[in-house]
Amino acid sequence: MKSVWKVVFGGLLLTVLGGAHAEEPLGCVEVTVGGYKAPNYDCLSQQMGNNPDGAAAAQKNQEAMNVPVNKRPPNQVGLATPAATSTRMGNTFGTSVKPQRPPVNPGASPLLGK
Template sequence: MKSLPTLAALLLSAALPWLAHADGCPEVTVDGYKAPDYGCLSQQMGNATNAAKAAKKNREAQDISIEKRLPNALGLSTPAATGVRMGNTFGTSVKPQQP
């Protein structure tokens, strides 16, 4: 009779992972803190047609031609950034105010 509770406990522990993730989104535990998969939860909450439209708009927004991109997005220096770096010596010296 002692094996019956042990068997029940074993079956319950084997079924817990499937019961805990009935919604289909995995949960990760790190150092005792649970972190849900927000991407999976967002897909469940969103409408598929709206998600496709939003993804298309995001791709279009990222496909900006190089002529229309900002200088700092291309890695170029701007006059404002140079002025901050040079301080009060901007335009008068080649050495910055503070190294």
């Protein structure tokens, strides 16, 4: 009979202690080590996450990320831009249809073994 009461009392004690540890902290604790402050980022994240308007803000962010293709900048869609074409063409941009290339080096072939 005593062992049954010990088990029941132990279970109640664990329940009470477990509930005490499950409570959220009221404030964040900053620790100073060697002159440097180290805030508790978990606590700060929880405080920032308890915003009731957070779901609405997340929805607006998601909508902003889903921009239609016809509204996106050309470099995000894969189209040529004047800056990219200018880089590719070199100094012949706007004057020739052939891109600038370095002069051909008529050097000896490494396979001939001179």
